Amino acid sequence: xxVNSNTRFEAAxxxxxxxxxSASLRVVGDLAGIFLDEEARSRRDPRxxxxxxxxxxxxxxxxxxxxxxxxRVYPGKIGAEYFMTKGHFHSKRNRAEYYWGIAGxxxxxxxDESRQCRAExxxxxxxxxxxxxxxxxxxxxxxxxxxxxxxxxxxxGHDYDSIQRDGFGLRVLDVDxxxxxxxxxx
Ligand code: PAN
Ligand code: ZN
Numbered sequence: 001x002x003v004n005s006n007t008r009f010e011a012a013x014x015x016x017x018x019x020x021x022s023a024s025l026r027v028v029g030d031l032a033g034i035f036l037d038e039e040a041r042s043r044r045d046p047r048x049x050x051x052x053x054x055x056x057x058x059x060x061x062x063x064x065x066x067x068x069x070x071x072r073v074y075p076g077k078i079g080a081e082y083f084m085t086k087g088h089f090h091s092k093r094n095r096a097e098y099y100w101g102i103a104g105x106x107x108x109x110x111x112d113e114s115r116q117c118r119a120e121x122x123x124x125x126x127x128x129x130x131x132x133x134x135x136x137x138x139x140x141x142x143x144x145x146x147x148x149x150x151x152x153x154x155x156x157g158h159d160y161d162s163i164q165r166d167g168f169g170l171r172v173l174d175v176d177x178x179x180x181x182x183x184x185x186x
Pocket of ligand 2: 088090097136152
């Protein structure tokens with residue numbers, strides 16, 4: 001039997017639609033304690049969009065399954081710090097993930113469990129393998145939407161608490177109009 005899937009992924013724009021697709025939005029009001037300048041964040045409109053994730057769930061959170069998603073980080077800053085995702089380790093620490101750049105310019109911050117950090121440039125066509133035991137966060141350093149595809153094991157889970165508590169060891173700040181990686185520890 002030949003059937004058409006009614007789920008669509010328009011790869012050039014990163015547009016995901018159809019059955020099994022859902023979207024979630026993170027606004028300034030959801031991101032307390034994430035940015036360096038918490039005072040600047042608290043003065044902003046809490047409804048302002050920072051990023052959204054559209055994902056396709058074909059199998060639920062079962063072991064052996066996969067999720068597929070697109071993250072869209074808006075251009076903007078809180079104080080000198082570029083808009084970014086909350087960032088997380090996977091709850092099952094050994095679960096890896098692929099990201100790939102679709103549109104816009106940004107950085108992928110990566111941090112291992114000993115807080116060793118590095119950043120990879122994200123641009124249309126860039127491919128990023130995020131190994132297990134590695135926290136990951138997207139930062140939009142450009143003036144347009146940063147759009148990034150992702151595929152990850154559906155039983156990976158998201159551990160936001162350790163990032164909420166300890167942050168990343170690197171921040172990305174606008175210094176004289178240029179993105180700069182600034183150590184956050186010590
Ligand atoms: C991505 C992220 C997405 C949003 O789908 O969940 O970029 O970032 P936060 O989850 O940190 O808010 C992913 O890495 N999934 O595992
Ligand atoms: Zn992840």
